[in-house]
Amino acid sequence: MNQRAKDLLISGARELGIEITKEQAQRLDQFAEELKKWNKKINLTAITDDDGIALKHLVDSLSLLKVVRGPGKMLDIGSGGGFPCIPVQVVAPDLEVVSVDAVVKKISFQKQAVRLLNLANFTALHVRAETLAASYPETFHWIVSRAFSDLPSFVTMALPLMRTDGRIVAMKGRNAAEEVEEAAETLERLGVLVERIEKFNLPGSDEARALIVMRKNV
Numbered sequence: 713m714n715q716r717a718k719d720l721l722i723s724g725a726r727e728l729g730i731e732i733t734k735e736q737a738q739r740l741d742q743f744a745e746e747l748k749k750w751n752k753k754i755n756l757t758a759i760t761d762d763d764g765i766a767l768k769h770l771v772d773s774l775s776l777l778k779v780v781r782g783p784g785k786m787l788d789i790g791s792g793g794g795f796p797c798i799p800v801q802v803v804a805p806d807l808e809v810v811s812v813d814a815v816v817k818k819i820s821f822q823k824q825a826v827r828l829l830n831l832a833n834f835t836a837l838h839v840r841a842e843t844l845a846a847s848y849p850e851t852f853h854w855i856v857s858r859a860f861s862d863l864p865s866f867v868t869m870a871l872p873l874m875r876t877d878g879r880i881v882a883m884k885g886r887n888a889a890e891e892v893e894e895a896a897e898t899l900e901r902l903g904v905l906v907e908r909i910e911k912f913n914l915p916g917s918d919e920a921r922a923l924i925v926m927r928k929n930v
């Protein structure tokens with residue numbers, strides 16, 4: 713990325729309360745360069761400019777660290793080009809991350825990025841999330857997604873995979889409150905409570921963001 717985008721990455725993360733080291737910033741830049749390279753051959757993202765990648769992909773992904781903390785196991789469902797899971801893993805290496813996507817090319821890209829960045833605690837799986845429960849029952853402390861699906865579908869898929877004391881975190885935009893309202897009946901039926909909604913603006917823009925944090929009602 714150009715110098716301005718690298719600066720935006722560091723200042724944007726700082727604005728969210730997330731300090732990244734020089735070494736982490738370098739690895740996130742390496743990841744961005746690999747994304748741009750692969751994106752010429754396979755469709756990973758519509759955002760191709762450096763500033764956009766820095767803010768809308770990297771900083772936006774890192775915003776998850778406002779609520780997710782290591783150590784623990786985190787599952788990212790429908791992670792596509794590795795968002796939010798790869799930036800999060802770079803900055804929080806104590807999380808044990810499993811990333812799943814239904815499209816094999818996207819997982820091939822993630823595997824290459826994992827090799828390049830030497831991410832020792834990261835597993836990328838080409839699998840549909842609906843089929844995961846047999847191999848990962850009640851496994852994860854955190855189950856997250858960005859731009860994946862509506863809340864009821866995401867929570868229905870996530871629940872059998874989550875530990876009793878785990879959290880489901882949906883990364884959403886300005887319509888988060890409406891989405892929660894629309895999902896209220898399903899969430900109640902599934903025995904899931906919205907614990908809190910962390911609202912903020914994506915740094916460097918006036919775009920609203922929200923992290924919807926949910927847990928089992930036990």
Ligand SMILES: C[S@@+](CC[C@H](N)C(=O)[O-])C[C@H]1O[C@@H](n2cnc3c(N)ncnc32)[C@H](O)[C@@H]1O
Pocket residue numbers: 789790791792793794795796812813814815818839840841842857858859860
């Ligand atoms: C809009 S993309 C979002 C990608 C990434 N999370 C991001 O924010 O850039 C949604 C992704 O979900 C994946 N997906 C859709 N249904 C899925 C399923 N049932 N299991 C796993 N992945 C799925 C798609 O292949 C796609 O890569």
